[in-house]
Amino acid sequence: MSYLNRIFAARFLKTLLIVCCIGLLIAAIWLLGPFFGFGESRPLLSVESRVIFIVLALFCLVSLWLRWPLFIMLTATLCVAIWVLGPFLLIGETYPLLPVGVRLAVIGAILVIALLYGLWLLILALKDNPQLLDKFARRKDRPAEDDASEVAAAIRNAVDYVNRSRKRLSFFQRAILARKPLDLLPWYIILGTADAGKTSAILASGQHFPVPEQLDRVGKPAQQTKNCECWFANDAIYVDTAGKYISEPEAHPGEWRALLKALKKYRPTKAINGAVVAFSAADVMGRSKAELFELAASLRQRVEDLRQTLGVRFPVYVLVTRLDQLPGFAEYFRILTEQEREQVWGVTFPYGEGGSASPLELHDRIREEFALLEDRIERDMIVRQQEEYDNRDRKKMYALPQDFHLLSGLVAEVVHNIFFASRYDESQSYTQLRGIYFSSSHQPVDFSLLNNQTIIRKWFNYVEQESPTVTASLIEQPAERDFLINDVSYGRQYFLKQLFSEVIVKDRDLARYNLANVSKYRLQRLLGHTFCILLTCVLLNGFWHSYRNNSGYLDAVDHKVVSLGSEVNRLVKTANQNLLPRLLTLSQYLPEYGNLDIFNPQLEWRYGLYTGDDVLAASDSLYQFFLQRLLLPQIEQQAAQALQTAIDGGRTEQIYRQLKHYLQVFGQGELDRQYAIDSTTRLWAESGKLQPYEEERIFVAHLTNLFASPQWRRYGQKMDEDLVKYARAMLEREDLASRLYQRIKDSVAHDVPADLTLNVMAKTRSSELFTLAEEAEETAIPGLFTRAGYYEVFKKKMAPGLMLLEREDAWVLGKVGQGRAAEALRPQVSGKGDVVLVNPVQQQILGLYLDEYARHWRTFLSHIRIKTNVLQLDYGSAGVAEDIYMLRTLSATDSPLANLLVRAAAETTLIGKDGQSLLLDNMRDKGQILNAAAKVSLAYAEMERRLLRERLDNHFAPLREFVTGSRESVVEHPAVGGTELSKLLGALNEQYTLFVIYDDGLKNGTPMALSSTAQKIGAESLAWPDPLPNLVGPLLEGAYRRASRSAIAKSNEGIEEHIGRVCRATLAGRYPFVKSRREAKMSDFERFFAVDGLADDYFKKHLADKVDTSSRPWRYKGAVEDDNGSLAMFEQAAEIREAFFRGEGGRKVALTFDITFPHLDSSITQLNLNFDSTRVSYAHWPVAPVSVTWPMSRISSRVTLTASPRVAAGASTMMFTGPWALFRWLDSASDIIATSSGEAQLVYLLDARRANIEISGLNYKDRPVAELLRRFRCPGDD
Incomplete structure (x- = not known):
């Protein structure tokens, strides 16, 4: 409770x-x-x-x-x-x-x-x-606890000794069966002061000690206990503690705590069944009052430590030892028989709950019980006086009641101070004191306890001038006294045997267990048994469900096996290979069942009944049989067909690849599983055999499972030796270096750096300025053919990769063991003077790599072009602004062009800075020191430099010289001053300045003449190394052309404004340009077409330097197209000027022509023509040309034609007036006949009389001048 x-x-x-x-x-x-x-x-x-x-x-x-x-x-x-x-x-x-x-x-x-x-x-x-x-300081000075381990060892050894027989039991007996009685022996701890006789009391208790070493010590003087000793009796175990724990409590706290911890550790439930607190009569009577309180406090503390630490309620027996030290004790009690000496002499109190009394009640009760003992001694004293004959013994006995009374009073005080109840702990609810007992284990005669309260002792102390503070003094007897029997003191034990056997041992059940530990152990046992029951239930339930699940699983597998058998029968009957994928799938997934994880099934499938492993092993065996028996022959057949096809194609790479695959499939050499899977999958995909498998990953999974088996070639066919020999013979036609080079490239394909693009070379974020030609096959330089690709990948991995590929090549060609290929590839050094030879195959491979390196860069650089339409506008072309932007960007400090050229020069220079023969220098200086390996390394370095120079660096020496100013190979290529690159950048900067000025002039309406420097630079760039001819020339020519076009466009705007308006106002829609009654004024005609007229003057000022007049038709210089047809107008005006303006230096119209009359009707006697007062007559005389100049009059022009005789006045005469009368007359002809000489004959009908008039001189370049006028169009007219 x-x-x-x-x-x-x-x-x-x-x-x-x-x-x-x-x-x-x-x-x-x-x-x-x-x-x-x-x-x-x-x-x-x-x-x-x-x-x-x-x-x-x-x-x-x-x-x-x-x-x-x-x-x-x-x-x-x-x-x-x-x-x-x-x-x-x-x-x-x-x-x-x-x-x-x-x-x-x-x-x-x-x-x-x-x-x-x-x-x-x-x-x-x-x-x-x-x-x-x-306290902090005292912690630092804490004494060493040297004996703590000995104390713990004593308790541990005692427990081990007790449980020695239990250890021989099985685990089931120890865990399930009840404990043996030996395990239930009570443990008692003996506490007391030093020299209190604790060990002597145990030895004199009459207990049976089966341990020989302890039994031998019975009846002999007890040795002082060092710290702790366990006494093994048949009825109990006594833990005898040293008196120093009571007498010197603060000197050995570590040992005391170790003792308590050991008891709690090894006996956690009921550490002790009781405690015996022992102190001698001299300890009580020989102490002052203060010392008695100190003794009581020390004992009370130790009892409290036991109760608090061990958690056990136990009875405490107070044993007052060495009662024989009281004068008269031995004489008074020596008449007792042995049975009477074994009795208990003391007081026993009730023990248990509710037994606690107040401090005063406890003291009074103890005094009452002691009073009974005192009365008994007093009552029997007269009888004992009468029984003794020795007066000396009677004197001693006489003082015993008084001394015992004094002793009992002091004992009552000490016991009261030890056991009175406290309201601050559990002692208030129960009592610990079981009894107070007096004993004597032996009776030595060398000491005597004298009462200082008697009259004799007071007189003696007065005489000796002593003032004792204690109640009694322990006085040593004179040495000269003769004792008849020295060892008689160890022959009698008073009041101990029944005390231990009948009281203490039988009170073993009074101690209460450590309830916390007992509850814990009971709970553990309850939980353990509950767990066992639950585990049993879980196992039974698991066995049942596992049996049901596995039975259902086996039934499902049986159905799958039946379905698989039907599929096998179909395949055997039809020999349809398309059924194989389904057959493989069924056999592979034969163990699958619902959501069951075959390799890690759930708990309800286990419990020792899981059959999935057996089914999985059987299905794997069947699956492997199908793979090896059905799929492998198809793979072998496909590999043979592929090899034959490659042989028919004659391509070495295909033959090598298929031969390697063929040998792998047929089990020749060590299997490269991944290569065999990839090559087989690729062949099946190309042949269309993967279609029945639906997905490639399914087929790959089958191949992986096939090649994973150690015995995958169990049912394999034999290799076709003839086919292999033929394939090998075709491979040997190609040199070893070519074969190995391609495979080296394939082996390092995953490690090469990123491809080198124009953006990276030019250091631009996008392709802003440069692009590649449309015919270019590559958009970037492969990473393998860059400087990093050579030094970081190809060079590092060529040597080790070459050795592996050599072994593979020797295996594929069937030369394993012959050593020919291995000897060819093994580095060899043979010195002849200063010449060192290196492995030729390695040299050839490096040469092939450098040739391809140079080829890639030549092709790439030759295809680099300048980009057009960089500044894309929604409303048209950017024109000169785009060229200015390009020139500014290319001539800037961080020029993309310079970056491109510098990077190209760096990437095409693989040789180091020192191009000298390091090999020869080192061998001359250190030839005696270097070993063969060092010579081979130097030889390879020399060979490498030579090949790099010959196969690569020399090819791009012009580019290097252009960039760096030197053809020598260096690692870095800075664009320093004085190089061609710096000059080019300076020239581009100048062109940028000129075009900026020119563009500003165009915008301001005062354009300056374009310089031909851009064209000169473009022409010079044709002699420069790639990619400059395709960059600089097109850039400058395009800029020049667009600048010219801009200038022309500006000029065309002036034509429309200055000439077009005048032309349309004075000439357009007028005769003689069109057939119209409205006629153009001669002054307007002359002002427009004459020398230095409007058309000529504008052309000389604005277009003369831009137009190539030597070509027909006229065209702008620099391949600029005439978009609006303005040049055609100026060309026609020039033709009109040459045809019409022949007078006054080309400023006036003057036409000179000849007139003849090849035919005249006979009815006409005379024909008269009048051209501005110039008369021409013909009357059937010999034909002779007559020269006429028109116009003769600047005021008005008239042309008349009269035929005589006149038949009718209106029909025989024709007259035309106006500035263009001549052309009116020419247009009035009834017909025009072309002559053999190219001149035109005009046919006129005058009163039905025909007159043919031939006019020569009015043609311009075999065309009539009138046609020139008819074809003329003003600017802006369609």
């Missing part, structure tokens, strides 16, 4: 509630933490943050349990909050606690503040209680 009271005590409930709350908090942190947050932040989402908070909760629990100051928990909580929640703290638009360094700094500052606060609290505590500092 008291235990339940303690459980439901307020303090215990508070602790339990705190622990439960901490447990619930930990569970909430772990389970609900990931869902805790604010907004989108989840601080406890990670496992680390939750673990940190759980550790914090446990730390808080420990702090509460140990009653640490509250600021420690607050500091830890604040530090954890800053570390976990700090990164999610948003202040403004930043997260100030996101960096780890900031959080560590804040946490460090908090810890420093907490440390200072703790020091301040410590200073305040020391101020109020300075003894705390003494």
Whole structure:
């Protein structure tokens, strides 16, 4: 009941509630933490943050349990909050606690503040209680606990000795069967002062000690106990402790605590069944009152330590030893028989719950019981006086009642101070004192205890001038006394045997177990048995469900086997290879069953009944049989067909690849599983045989399983030796270096750096300025053919890769063991003078690589072009602005053109800075020191330099010289001053300046003449190395052309404004340009077409330097097209000017022509023509040309034609007036006949009379001048 009271005590409930709350908090942190947050932040989402908070909760629990100051928990909580929640703290638009360094700094500052606060609290505590500092100091001076291990070993050895027979039992007997009686022997601890006779009391107790060493010590003087000794009696075990634990309690605290810990460790349930507190009569009577209180306090403390540490309620027996030290004791009790001496002489009190009395009641009760003992001695004293004949013995006996009375009073005081109940512990609810007993284990005669309260002793002390403070003094007897029997004292033991056998041993069940440990063990046993029962139920349930699941599984497998058998029969009957994929799939997935994980089945499938492993092994065997028996022959057949096809094609690479695959499939050499799978899959995909498998990964999985088996060639066919020999013979036609070079490239394909693009070379973010020609096959330089690709990949991996490929090539060609290829590839050094020969195959491979390297770069550089339409506008071309942008960019400090050329020069220079023969120098200087390996390395380096120079660097020497100014090979190529590259950049900068000025002139309407420097530079670039001819020339020519076009466009705007308007106002739609009654004025005609007229003057000022007039038709210089036809107008005006303006230096119209009359009708006697007062007549005389100049009159022009005789006045005469009368007359002809000489004959009908008039001189380049006028169009007219 008291235990339940303690459980439901307020303090215990508070602790339990705190622990439960901490447990619930930990569970909430772990389970609900990931869902805790604010907004989108989840601080406890990670496992680390939750673990940190759980550790914090446990730390808080420990702090509460140990009653640490509250600021420690607050500091830890604040530090954890800053570390976990700090990164999610948003202040403004930043997260100030996101960096780890900031959080560590804040946490460090908090810890420093907490440390200072703790020091301040410590200073305040020391101020109020300075003894705390003494405690700290005493801890440092704590004495060494040297005997603690001996004490623990004594208890451990005792427990081991007791349980020795139990260890021979089986585990089942120890765990299930009841304990043996030997295990239930009571344990008693003996406490007492030094020289109290504790060991002597045990030896004189009449107990049977089966241990020979202990039995031998019975009846002999007891040795002083060093610390602890266990006495093994048949009825009990006595733990005899040293008196120093009582007499010197503060000198050996470690040993005492070790003793208690050992008892609690090895006997956790009922550590002891009782305690015997022993002190001698001299210890009580020979001490002062203060010393008695000290003795009582020490004993009370030790009893309390036993009760608190061991957690056991046990009876305490107070044993007052060495009663024989009282004068008259031996004489008074020597008449007792042996049976009477074995009796108990003392007081026994009731033990148990409710037995506790108040301190005064306990003392009175003890005194009452002692009074009974005193009365008995007094009552029998007269009889004993009469029985004794020796007066000396009678004198001694006479003082015994008084001495015993004095002793009993002191014992009552000491026992009362040890066992009175306390209201601050459990002693108030029960009593520990079982009894107080007096004994004497032996009766030595060399000491005597004299009562200082008697009259004789007071007189003696007065005479001796002594003032004893103790009740009695222990006086040593004179040495001269003669004793008849020296060892008689060890022959009698008073009041011990029944005390131990009938009281102490039989009270073994009075001690209460350690309820906490008993409850724990009972709970453990209950849980253990419950667990066993539950385990049995779970196993039975598991066996049942496992049996059902596995039975259903086997039934399903049986159905699959039946279906698989039908598929096999179909395949055998039809020989349809398309059924093989389904057959393989069925056999592979034969063990599959629902959601069952074959390799890791669930628990309800196990319990020793799982059959999936057996089914899996059988299905794998069947699956492998199908793979090896059905799929492998198809693979072999396909490999043979592929090899034959490659041989028919004659391509060495294909033959080698298929031969290697063929040999792999037919088990020749070591199997490269991944290569065999990839090559087989590729062949089947090309032949279309993968279609029945639906997906490639399914077929690859079958191949992987096939080649994974060690015996995959069990049913394989034999290799076709003839086919292999023929393929090998075709491969040997090609030299070894060519074969190995291609495979070296394939082997390093995964390690090559990124391809080198124009963007990287020019250091531009995009292809802004440069592009590649449309016919270019490659858009970038492969990474293998760059400087990094050579030094970081090809050069490093060529030598080791070459050795592996050599072995592979020797295996494929069937030369393994012959050593020919190996000898060809093994580095050889043969010195002839200063010449060192290196492996020729390696040299050839390097040469092939460098040739391809140079080929890639030549092709790439030759295809680089300048990009057009860089500045793309929505409304048209950018024109000169684009050229200015290009020139500015290319001539800038970080010029993309310079970057491109420098990078190209660097990438095409693989040789090092020192091009000298390091081999020869080193061999001359150190030839006696270098070994063969060093010579081979130097020889290879020399060969490498030579090949790099001959095969690559010399090919690009012009480019290197253009960039660096030197043809020598260097690693870096800075564009220094004085090089052709720097000059080019300077020229481009000048052109940029000129075009800027020119563009500004165009915008301002005062364009300047274009310089021919751009064209000269473009022409010079044709002699420069690639890619400059395709970059500089097109750039400058395009710029020049676009500038000219801009200037022409500007000029065309002036034509429309200055000439077009005048032309349309004065000439357009007028005769003679069109057939119209409106006629153009001669003055307007002359002003427009004459020399230095409007058309001629504009052309000379604005277009003469831009137009090539030597071509027909006229065209702009620089291949600029005439988009609006303005040049045609100026060309026609020039033709009109040459045809019409022949007078006054080309400023006036003047036409000179000849007139003849090849035919005249006979009815006409005379024909008269009048051209501005110039008369021409013909009257059938000989034909002779007549020269006429027109116009003769600047005022008005008239042309008349009259035929005589006149038939009718209106029909025989024709007259035309106006500035263009001549052309009116020409247009009035009835017909025009072309003559053999190219002249035109005009046919006129005058009154039906025909007159043919031939006019020569009015043609311009075999065209009539009138046609020139008819074809003329003003600017802007369609």
